[in-house]
Amino acid sequence: MTADWRADRIGSALRGENPAVLRRLASGFAVIGDVQFLPGYALLLVDDPDVGRLSDLPRAKRLSFLSGVDRLGEAVERACRRLDPAFRRVNLEILGNRDPFLHAHVWPRYDWEPASLVGGPVWRYPRERWSAREFRLGPQHDPLREAIGSELDRLGS
Numbered sequence: 001m002t003a004d005w006r007a008d009r010i011g012s013a014l015r016g017e018n019p020a021v022l023r024r025l026a027s028g029f030a031v032i033g034d035v036q037f038l039p040g041y042a043l044l045l046v047d048d049p050d051v052g053r054l055s056d057l058p059r060a061k062r063l064s065f066l067s068g069v070d071r072l073g074e075a076v077e078r079a080c081r082r083l084d085p086a087f088r089r090v091n092l093e094i095l096g097n098r099d100p101f102l103h104a105h106v107w108p109r110y111d112w113e114p115a116s117l118v119g120g121p122v123w124r125y126p127r128e129r130w131s132a133r134e135f136r137l138g139p140q141h142d143p144l145r146e147a148i149g150s151e152l153d154r155l156g157s
Contacts (some may be wrong), residue, residue, distance in 0.1 A: 006034070010049040010101055020137065022145060023152045027061065027068035030075075030152055032145050037135040038108055038122065039144055040080040044072050046102040053102055054094060069094075069104040075151035076106045083147060086111040091122065 005012035005019065012018040013029040020031040022042065033041035046057075046065060054062055073090045080087040091107040107122045117124055129135060 027064040040108040079147035080108040
């Protein structure tokens with residue numbers, strides 16, 4: 001994957017050039033995360049790069065976005081439960097501290113996580129995890145991408 005699309009994640013998704021896109025939802029783009037130290041990490045990106053926070057959307061679109069987060073969260077849960085018996089749950093977050101556009105994180109959590117980390121937010125993981133080559137999104141994640149995408153299809157709109 002080239003770095004070009006990362007500079008404009010939403011624009012590249014709108015143009016069909018973002019390789020992380022799993023599915024187009026009514027409220028945005030379901031994408032697989034750049035790092036997969038917690039396999040199945042995914043996000044929902046709003047489909048308008050000028051929308052910075054949930055409150056920027058009219059109520060109907062807010063509810064649609066939150067419904068999309070729910071759908072993606074359930075798809076990740078179903079796929080990860082099927083692929084790893086140590087799957088525990090998903091955590092859903094809308095933070096917006098680093099990227100200026102509205103997006104929601106879907107973090108699968110597992111029983112095999114270190115005891116010191118499993119009970120806290122994923123942001124406590126050491127920085128090395130976020131940049132380690134072994135966890136970068138790549139072709140080895142194709143089965144996971146397919147599983148989440150299939151679950152999104154099953155859940156419908």
